[in-house]
Amino acid sequence: MSESAKPAATAPEVTVPGGGAIQARSILWLITLVAVGLSLFQLYSAGIQPLGLFYQRSIHLMLIMVLAFLIFPVFGPHRKRGVLGWTIDCLFLAGALLTGGYLVIYLDEIFRRAGFWSQTDIIVGCIATLTVLEASRRAVGLGMTIIGAVAILYAFAGPRGELPWLGQWLPGILEHRGYNIDRVVGQLYLGQEGIFGLPLGVAATYIFIFVLFGAFLEITGAGKFFIDLAYAATGRQRGGPAKAAVIASAGMGSISGSAIANVVTTGAFTIPLMKRLGYKPKQAGGIEAAASTGGQITPPLMGAGAFLIAEYTNTPYIEIVKISILPAIMYFATVYLFVHIIALKQGMQGMAKSELPQVREVMKEGWHFLLPLGVLVWLLVMHMSPMRVGFYAVVTMLAVAVLRYAIWFLFVAPRQGEKVTLARVGSVVWAGWVKLVQGLELGARNAVAVSMACAVAGIIVGIVGLTGLGLKFSAMMLAFSGGNIVLALILVLLASLVLGMGLPVTASYIVLIVLVGPALTAEFGIPLLIAHLVVFWYSQDSNVTPPIALAGFAGAAIAGSRPMETGFQAWKFAKGLYLIPLFMVFNPEIIVGAPWAVVAWNGLIAILALGAFAAALEGYLFTRMSWLPRIAIAGAIVAVFWPNFLVEAAGVAVMVLAIGANWLASRREGALSSRSR
Numbered sequence: 001m002s003e004s005a006k007p008a009a010t011a012p013e014v015t016v017p018g019g020g021a022i023q024a025r026s027i028l029w030l031i032t033l034v035a036v037g038l039s040l041f042q043l044y045s046a047g048i049q050p051l052g053l054f055y056q057r058s059i060h061l062m063l064i065m066v067l068a069f070l071i072f073p074v075f076g077p078h079r080k081r082g083v084l085g086w087t088i089d090c091l092f093l094a095g096a097l098l099t100g101g102y103l104v105i106y107l108d109e110i111f112r113r114a115g116f117w118s119q120t121d122i123i124v125g126c127i128a129t130l131t132v133l134e135a136s137r138r139a140v141g142l143g144m145t146i147i148g149a150v151a152i153l154y155a156f157a158g159p160r161g162e163l164p165w166l167g168q169w170l171p172g173i174l175e176h177r178g179y180n181i182d183r184v185v186g187q188l189y190l191g192q193e194g195i196f197g198l199p200l201g202v203a204a205t206y207i208f209i210f211v212l213f214g215a216f217l218e219i220t221g222a223g224k225f226f227i228d229l230a231y232a233a234t235g236r237q238r239g240g241p242a243k244a245a246v247i248a249s250a251g252m253g254s255i256s257g258s259a260i261a262n263v264v265t266t267g268a269f270t271i272p273l274m275k276r277l278g279y280k281p282k283q284a285g286g287i288e289a290a291a292s293t294g295g296q297i298t299p300p301l302m303g304a305g306a307f308l309i310a311e312y313t314n315t316p317y318i319e320i321v322k323i324s325i326l327p328a329i330m331y332f333a334t335v336y337l338f339v340h341i342i343a344l345k346q347g348m349q350g351m352a353k354s355e356l357p358q359v360r361e362v363m364k365e366g367w368h369f370l371l372p373l374g375v376l377v378w379l380l381v382m383h384m385s386p387m388r389v390g391f392y393a394v395v396t397m398l399a400v401a402v403l404r405y406a407i408w409f410l411f412v413a414p415r416q417g418e419k420v421t422l423a424r425v426g427s428v429v430w431a432g433w434v435k436l437v438q439g440l441e442l443g444a445r446n447a448v449a450v451s452m453a454c455a456v457a458g459i460i461v462g463i464v465g466l467t468g469l470g471l472k473f474s475a476m477m478l479a480f481s482g483g484n485i486v487l488a489l490i491l492v493l494l495a496s497l498v499l500g501m502g503l504p505v506t507a508s509y510i511v512l513i514v515l516v517g518p519a520l521t522a523e524f525g526i527p528l529l530i531a532h533l534v535v536f537w538y539s540q541d542s543n544v545t546p547p548i549a550l551a552g553f554a555g556a557a558i559a560g561s562r563p564m565e566t567g568f569q570a571w572k573f574a575k576g577l578y579l580i581p582l583f584m585v586f587n588p589e590i591i592v593g594a595p596w597a598v599v600a601w602n603g604l605i606a607i608l609a610l611g612a613f614a615a616a617l618e619g620y621l622f623t624r625m626s627w628l629p630r631i632a633i634a635g636a637i638v639a640v641f642w643p644n645f646l647v648e649a650a651g652v653a654v655m656v657l658a659i660g661a662n663w664l665a666s667r668r669e670g671a672l673s674s675r676s677r
Contacts, residue, residue, distance in 0.1 A: 035440065039443050062096055068139040163178070211446050212439075239340060249295050271555065293551050298332075305536045308536075321380065327591075485526075508542070543570075555570065575614075579613065609636070633654070
């Protein structure tokens with residue numbers, strides 16, 4: 001039996017500070033119990049018995065917060081809890097149970113007194129809000145909590161609010177009437193527009209079940225399968241490991257939900273091989289960071305973005321997946337070409353055949369990992385609910401694993417002359433149960449950060465709706481841009497970069513679309529779906545843009561390079577992240593629907609423009625490129641993005657001439673070199 005098929009016998013590692021070995025083991029067991037319970041609850045509500053909106057979201061949030069307080073101690077992961085730490089943590093654990101339990105028990109009574117809340121409702125709502133903010137601080141980071149707290153203070157600022165003096169410090173355009181604590185708590189905890197709003201609703205349904213599916217793929221060895229498959233396909237080409245990194249990161253990133261997790265997962269294999277082949281450490285780390293970030297815009301999961309976009313735009317999930325395929329291909333084509341150009345420029349060769357896995361062997365060992373993905377795609381095409389699709393994908397994954405072991409015991413082992421004993425069967429069954437628990441636990445762990453981010457994002461969205469901040473922010477953006485759509489998009493890009501320094505991608509997208517979405521659609525006439533895609537793409541830029549290039553820094557840690565240098569390399573390789581949204585805005589046909597000929601033309605010229613841009617930026621394609629064609633290509637790219645067929649055609653012609661001239665120059669150099677020999 002292959003290594004990838006053998007169940008692991010150890011649980012995922014976790015650091016539990018303080019309290020001695022017995023106490024630490026007790027906490028680990030408690031974490032496992034809560035995490036497995038949460039995953040089983042999600043599977044039950046996804047595929048067996050759907051629950052009502054508030055029941056689903058409140059139970060989900062309650063268990064997520066319990067996990068957050070158990071996994072992340074109050075004073076940080078490297079300090080002992082102590083008596084004070086345990087006292088604080090127990091208070092917040094009680095707050096987490098109260099947050100979800102109160103709604104579940106008294107939901108009907110709360111509905112009957114809607115708008116006329118009791119004092120108990122308000123007190124529980126205050127406790128819930130503080131508990132959510134503290135759980136977010138531990139699981140997501142201080143930045144998210146600060147923004148949530150500032151949003152609440154903003155709601156209190158005003159002549160009729162709890163903090164009227166604070167309203168005096170607000171600029172005129174941000175002034176509002178102010179709200180008392182009853183109104184704010186009612187909005188945040190007792191309604192559908194705050195903590196339990198759309199962001200948490202998506203996290204508690206679609207996102208969790210797909211994160212769980214990704215956890216089972218990871219725990220069963222699917223990551224190694226996809227990486228080996230990428231190496232088998234590209235390893236012998238110039239810069240093979242870097243190209244394998246691009247392909248493997250696209251595959252893993254589309255289901256992992258985190259660019260940083262993708263870097264450390266695939267980068268552990270790809271970055272050392274890239275360095276060995278000749279890529280500089282900063283280049284290797286930057287390539288992996290750019291490719292891993294691209295995984296967040298690649299269907300089917302898109303780092304949870306596909307589900308949020310579908311809900312916000314009222315578009316079927318399968319449609320979001322379809323329209324995201326071409327932009328994702330364009331992005332990865334750009335990164336792939338960057339990798340190829342650098343390999344040519346630095347005279348690299350591919351890896352030896354003996355160093356690479358064989359496609360046949362890789363498929364023989366891991367073909368079963370493709371079956372759950374096939375089921376997932378098929379059910380989505382059949383327009384089944386994404387939540388139910390995720391449930392069946394997880395069930396298929398488990399069924400395939402069981403079937404694989406059964407086939408091995410019944411047919412393969414006897415043929416190989418191995419003796420199948422009851423003890424052997426029992427050990428494998430036990431190992432299978434261990435792996436099942438690992439998958440259920442890992443899925444819940446991976447969901448903690450995104451669910452808490454969505455809960456606090458719900459606070460921000462609720463305050464924005466209560467105070468009308470979204471329309472005011474849109475008015476400011478319109479004033480600053482002077483009605484120029486390019487300047488407006490640059491402002492969105494800068495805002496996403498600032499937000500991304502303190503928020504996860506999902507939260508950054510939610511906050512930004514609530515603030516700038518009305519202006520992009522109403523004032524600038526950008527179609528709703530394209531506006532959401534643009535904001536979502538721009539929300540990824542903090543992963544690869546210094547000074548806070550988180551994915552770049554993760555790549556630097558593995559590559560042993562300087563973080564800022566690696567961040568700038570990642571920023572260079574990820575240029576498609578900035579250009580492709582512009583192309584969507586000025587050529588909406590590739591997204592909102594057009595004849596196939598128009599879509600094909602726009603896709604072709606976009607990939608040509610992005611490839612030419614990479615060549616111009618590196619100053620190399622078939623051979624070195626002088627400044628004149630590089631300047632000409634820059635102008636041609638602007639023309640290609642212009643929404644006019646004649647201007648586009650002229651830009652394409654200039655790029656073809658520049659690339660053709662570079663190819664002819666390389667042929668002449670080759671001929672001269674052969675004569676000199």
